[in-house]
Structure formats: C-alpha cells, structure tokens
Amino acid sequence: MKAIVFLGCNNFGTSKEALTIAKEMGYFIVLLTNKRKINKQKFPDVDLCIFFKDILDETKVIDELTNIKKDGKQICACISFIDPYVSYAAKLSEHLGLVKLSADSLYMMENKIRFREKLRGLSSSPFYVVFNHDIPVDQFVQKYKSFLPLILKPPASNGSKNVLLVDTTEKFKAGITFLQKRYPGRWVLVEEYLAGPQFLIEIIVHSNEMTVVGVIEQEITNNERFIVTGYQYPAMLNSEDYKNLVDSITSIVDQIGLSNGSCHLEMRNVQGNWKLVEINPRMSGGAMNQIIEEGTGINLIKEIVRMALGEQPLLIETRKxxxxxxxxxxxxxxxxxxxxxxxxxxxxxxxxxxxxxxxxxxxxxxxxxxxxxxxxxxxxxxxxxxxxxxxxxxxxxxxxxxxxx
Amino acid sequence: MKLSNEKSCKHGICEALFELKSLQDFLTESSTKYSGKLLAKLVGVDTIPFILMTKDGLFSHSGEVINHKNGKAESFTSNYFRIESIEKEGCHATISLLHPLDIHGDPPHSPCDVIILKKTTNCIEIDLLSICAIQTVDIELLKREIIIEPKW
Missing domain, CATH: 3.30.470.20 (ATP-grasp fold, B domain)
Structure with a gap:
C-alpha cells in the first residue's frame, strides 16, 4: 500500500487539509506528531498516527519509518506543512531515496536571521541588525535608536508571534527586554520598519523553474502586533510593479538556492521598491488553499503533495x-x-x-x-x-x- | 397517615423558605466590625434564586417588564423567583419574579437555555400549602455578563 508520511499537523488550516487531500489521492496517511491530543475524530483522514516526544529525533523517526515499510507500506513521500519540520522532512525524503527538494535552502528559510544573512546585499533586503548580547541592552538601544521605528523579531517565531513594532527609545528597550525574558539567551532580529502595503506571494520552484502561483494583498488591522485580517486575491498591481516583484522574488530564490520546493514570501511595496518582510519554506497556513482555489482553480496543496511524490506540479489556472x-x-x-x-x-x-x-x-x-x-x-x-x-x-x-x- | 404526611411536608416548605430568606437577608445586611459588608461583596448578589414545585409540576407565573430596546411593556413567564417576605403563621410568602433570558436576550425555550436571571418588581403572594418542593438555583445566573464580539 502506498503511503505518505506527514510530519506535524495543526488543528486547522493548510497542514490539516493536506491530510484530507492526500487521503483523497488514495494514499495511506501516516502522521508523526508531538501532540497527545490527536484523535481519530478530529483527524479522520489519518490512517496511522505515531506519537513522538521529539519529531526531530532523526534516528527514532527513521526506525519507525523502517517499521512502517516492514509492515508492507510503500512510503512514497515524506512532507511537512508546519515549522520547524519542512526542511527536516525534505532531508528525510532524500534519506529514504524519495524526492530531493532543496533541503538546505528550506533550512535557511526556517530562521529569520539565517535568511537575512544569506540575502544581505540584495535590493529587497531591509536594514537589519542582530542583538546577540555582545553589548548591554542600553548601549545597543543608544547605538541604533536613530533607525527607529524598528521591528523586533524572535528569529524562529511564526504567525507574527511576539513580533513588535517599536517607535520610541523606551519601547525599543522595553521590547528587547521583553523578548529576552520570553526567549532567554536567544538573539533578537532588529529590522528597519517597512512602511507600505504588504503582499503574500505563493511560489513553487520545480527543476529550477519558478512559478508565482498567487500574489495576495494583506490587510493588517492590528498595527502593533501585525495581525493580518484581510486577504485579497489577486492583488491589484500594475504591470510594472508586478514585473519588479517577480524580478525581486527571482533574485531572492536564486540567492537562496531554491531549485525544488515551495515557499511563500511576504513583501512590502515601499514607494515602488519591493522589500522582503520574510520568507517561509512552506505554503501559508490558514485558509490559503481555499483562497487560491476559488481564485484560480489550482489546488496548491495537492500540487505540493504531487511534487513531494516526484510528479510535476500542474499549475494551470482554470478560472479567474x-x-x-x-x-x-x-x-x-x-x-x-x-x-x-x-x-x-x-x-x-x-x-x-x-x-x-x-x-x-x-x-x-x-x-x-x-x-x-x-x-x-x-x-x-x-x-x-x-x-x-x-x-x-x-x-x-x-x-x-x-x-x- | 396521609394527613400527617401532608402536614409535615407543608411545614417543611415554610421552614425551608424561611431559612432561605434569613440567609438572603444575612448576605445583604450583615456587617462585621472590621470587614463591614465584605460578605455581600464576596457573594456579589442579593438574591438566592429558586424554583418551586406544585402537585401539577413546576410553578410558573406571568409578569411584565419594560423592553429597553423599544420602551414597551412585554409580558413574560417565569419559573424563577426571589423570596421577599414570609409569614410563617399563615404559611404565606411574597415572592418576586426573576426574568429568565437566553443568550440572545430572548425568552428561553428550555431550562438549559437560561443564561441570565434578572430581578423584576413583579411580586405575587403564594400559599405555601400548595407548594411541595423547593430547589435553589445557581447564583451565577444573576451575576452573568455577556459580551458580544466582534464589535463592528
């Protein structure tokens, strides 16, 4: 029996929908999870659920996958739609002799400092500096206060969790102190605040060929915490802005070395210049699949799963x-x-x-x-x-x- | 045999309701030397709501309240009451009607839909001899506040 292994899953949205879609494609669904509460009622599409305290424990996971194979299941893909398992799933896929995605590039995208370092020098990269405890908070704040307003980010958060906008010296200092308490010993990424409308771009790169699947304008209502409350597809961009956006994304993807894989970028148009807010090695969560499917007819999750199976993704719009x-x-x-x-x-x-x-x-x-x-x-x-x-x-x-x- | 049973039962209801009234008064009126009216503050209500059973089932009564949305008087029926006064000798009590509402502020379809009880000025006198059981109800029903979100 043909099986697909999923690493991690949320209770709602893209990662959960992926299980349903893969099941509909006729596969035996294996879910490796670190959540105790996963049950058959909530996840009816999972055929085999294996609990791991630490999914990132490679030896144990490989042992388990070997057992699954011994049971007569043919593992056809190993995939994840959630942080921080995307590059890890790609590595496992390669280890199992399955599809080879750009695991190193995906790994780079999993940490906000890592990709900033890699993309340094590109016109889409904003000013940034890392607070790495070299100097006391006071000194750090004094040194960079002329760059205010700034954005403070824990390097491995998602969903805008604890991403802070600071516009005064006091808030700057309080923000760093807050994040230090929240994430003791971790570095803090401090970035230039990019003023301008924000866009989300879903892309797929297959054999070095990049396809922009969708550009979505995001509406952010809660300004201090960056909560996106509106998504408009397709974004209303003029042809020049669109061309510049695609050029910008192309150079980012080239620089990061993504030749096989899917990801999404968040970019802001700052007075005609495209600036990268962040890049994530997976499709967006939430209801992104419905948004794109209603707009284009493309079932993006399905195509990403197909790619993980070694097939060519079909990215043809059937409706507008x-x-x-x-x-x-x-x-x-x-x-x-x-x-x-x-x-x-x-x-x-x-x-x-x-x-x-x-x-x-x-x-x-x-x-x-x-x-x-x-x-x-x-x-x-x-x-x-x-x-x-x-x-x-x-x-x-x-x-x-x-x-x- | 039957007669004496009935008598003790009626007597019991009267005693029970009298006790409830004393408890309710204690809640609202008691004041201590150092803490003052702390008890009333802690409990947060001045009412111990209850329901009554008659031989024919749950005792209910109709009353009227002003609908604050349109300023008009509206009738309602309730099974929930507050004790106002009791006359032990005559086995009579004055109780006020508590107005039950569901989550939308509408009349509830069933007891499990009741989310809030509101005090009203509708008072009735009852003959306790016609009551065969009394049951107190969660005081949370009187304290409950409901927020409706999101606000547009």
Whole structure:
C-alpha cells in the first residue's frame, strides 16, 4: 500500500487539509506528531498516527519509518506543512531515496536571521541588525535608536508571534527586554520598519523553474502586533510593479538556492521598491488553499503533495475570480458561550467558506498572534470590491458570545 | 397517615423558605466590625434564586417588564423567583419574579437555555400549602455578563 508520511499537523488550516487531500489521492496517511491530543475524530483522514516526544529525533523517526515499510507500506513521500519540520522532512525524503527538494535552502528559510544573512546585499533586503548580547541592552538601544521605528523579531517565531513594532527609545528597550525574558539567551532580529502595503506571494520552484502561483494583498488591522485580517486575491498591481516583484522574488530564490520546493514570501511595496518582510519554506497556513482555489482553480496543496511524490506540479489556472478572505478577531477576552450567524453568513451569495475556530468553553483573547483569529469568511466574485463587501457583510453575521472573567 | 404526611411536608416548605430568606437577608445586611459588608461583596448578589414545585409540576407565573430596546411593556413567564417576605403563621410568602433570558436576550425555550436571571418588581403572594418542593438555583445566573464580539 502506498503511503505518505506527514510530519506535524495543526488543528486547522493548510497542514490539516493536506491530510484530507492526500487521503483523497488514495494514499495511506501516516502522521508523526508531538501532540497527545490527536484523535481519530478530529483527524479522520489519518490512517496511522505515531506519537513522538521529539519529531526531530532523526534516528527514532527513521526506525519507525523502517517499521512502517516492514509492515508492507510503500512510503512514497515524506512532507511537512508546519515549522520547524519542512526542511527536516525534505532531508528525510532524500534519506529514504524519495524526492530531493532543496533541503538546505528550506533550512535557511526556517530562521529569520539565517535568511537575512544569506540575502544581505540584495535590493529587497531591509536594514537589519542582530542583538546577540555582545553589548548591554542600553548601549545597543543608544547605538541604533536613530533607525527607529524598528521591528523586533524572535528569529524562529511564526504567525507574527511576539513580533513588535517599536517607535520610541523606551519601547525599543522595553521590547528587547521583553523578548529576552520570553526567549532567554536567544538573539533578537532588529529590522528597519517597512512602511507600505504588504503582499503574500505563493511560489513553487520545480527543476529550477519558478512559478508565482498567487500574489495576495494583506490587510493588517492590528498595527502593533501585525495581525493580518484581510486577504485579497489577486492583488491589484500594475504591470510594472508586478514585473519588479517577480524580478525581486527571482533574485531572492536564486540567492537562496531554491531549485525544488515551495515557499511563500511576504513583501512590502515601499514607494515602488519591493522589500522582503520574510520568507517561509512552506505554503501559508490558514485558509490559503481555499483562497487560491476559488481564485484560480489550482489546488496548491495537492500540487505540493504531487511534487513531494516526484510528479510535476500542474499549475494551470482554470478560472479567474476575485477572492476576499476576512479573519475575525475580538477586542475583549472571555469564555466562549456560543457562536451564532454561521448559517446566515453562508446564505450570502458569493460566500464560499465560513470557519469558526474555537469551540464552546474555550478562552478567547485579544489577538497577540495570528492564532488568535477566531473566524474566517471567504467570498468570491467578478470584482474585487464586490468580493470584499460580500465577505464583510457575511462576517458581520457572526457573533461570539463571551462571558468575561 | 396521609394527613400527617401532608402536614409535615407543608411545614417543611415554610421552614425551608424561611431559612432561605434569613440567609438572603444575612448576605445583604450583615456587617462585621472590621470587614463591614465584605460578605455581600464576596457573594456579589442579593438574591438566592429558586424554583418551586406544585402537585401539577413546576410553578410558573406571568409578569411584565419594560423592553429597553423599544420602551414597551412585554409580558413574560417565569419559573424563577426571589423570596421577599414570609409569614410563617399563615404559611404565606411574597415572592418576586426573576426574568429568565437566553443568550440572545430572548425568552428561553428550555431550562438549559437560561443564561441570565434578572430581578423584576413583579411580586405575587403564594400559599405555601400548595407548594411541595423547593430547589435553589445557581447564583451565577444573576451575576452573568455577556459580551458580544466582534464589535463592528
């Protein structure tokens, strides 16, 4: 029996959907996870779930995969859609004699300092400096305060977790101190703040040939914490901006040496210049697959899985629609008593998808990372304005009833 | 035999309700030398809500409240009450109606939909001889606040 091995999975979004899609493709699904709570009810597509305290323990994982093979399963791919297992899965795939992705490039993208170092000198690279405890915080702040406003990032976070914008010397110092407490002994990446609209770009590189699958404009409402609450596909770029964007991405991909693999970039257009906010060695999480599929007809997860199987990805658009995805966050915290409005939201013409993340009884908080977005509504239409207004109108139907504490 | 049983039962209800009233008064009125009205603050309510059973089932009564959205009087039916006063000798009590609401602020369809109880000024007098059981209800129902998010 043909099997696909997945490393790690979230409760919702891309990584979970990948299991369903691979299952539909007819494979036996093996999931290696470090979450105890994975069960058949929540993950009906998983045929074999193996718990590992540390998925990164290569020897144990390889032993387990050997056992699976002995059981008569033919492992056809080893893949991950979540940090920090993407490059590791690519390495395992190679070790098993399967597809060879650019594991080194993917590894480079897994750490924000690593890729900044690698891309130093490119026109898309912003000014950055690393706080590595060489000098005391005070001195460091004095030295770089003229560059304010700045962005402070823990080098291996995702979902904008603990990414801070600081615009005064006091906040700068407090931010560094906060991150030091949060991540003791770790370095902090300090970057120039890039002012301008932000875009997300999904790409696939297959045999050195790069395809831009989609460019999506992101709307960030919570400015201090960088929570993306709106995605518009396709981004409305003029042909010059688009060409410059593709050129910029091409030089980044070249420099990083990605010849086989998929990734997504986040870039800002700063007065006509494309600047790289970050690059991640995997497809975006959340409902990105629905957004792209509604807009283009391409099932990107499926094509990434196909690539991991050694097949050629098919990236041909079969439809052209404008898509708008809106994510809901809340402004007060409490225990979720009830959610209403899902059916009403789905009744709006053009609404394609409504997802409520939390369950009754969960504690909901004001957003500090993308994980604190609690509902998603996706609408599609012939025009970008209509898609957006449908999504917003439908989202307004959704209400979270919370009990404060 | 039957007669004496009935008598003790009725007597029991009266005693029980009297006890509840004393407890409720103690909550609201008690004041201590150093902490003052700390007890009332800790408990956070001045009402111990309860339901009553008659031979025919759950005791219910209708009342009226002003709907703050439109300013109009609206009738409601409730099974939830607060003790206001009790006359032990005559086995009579004055109870006020608590207005039950579901999560949307509408009349609940079933007891499990009741999220909030609101005090009202609708008072009724009841003959305790017609009551055969009393059950207190979670005081959280009177304290509950609900936030609706997101705010647009």
């Amino acid at each position: 629609q404008h898509v708008y995805a809106i994510y809901l966050t809340i402004s007060s915290q409490g225990k979720l008593l009830k959610v209403t409005g899902v059916d009403q939201a789905l009744r709006h013409k053009g609404v394609k998808y409504v997802h409520i993340k939390p369950k009754e009884g969960n504690i909901l908080i004001v957003p500090y990372s993308m994980g604190n977005r609690y509902a998603c509504v996706i609408a599609a239409s012939e025009s970008p304005e209509i898609a957006k207004s449908i999504a917003i109108a439908a989202a307004q139907e959704i209400k979270f009833y919370l009990e404060p504490f």
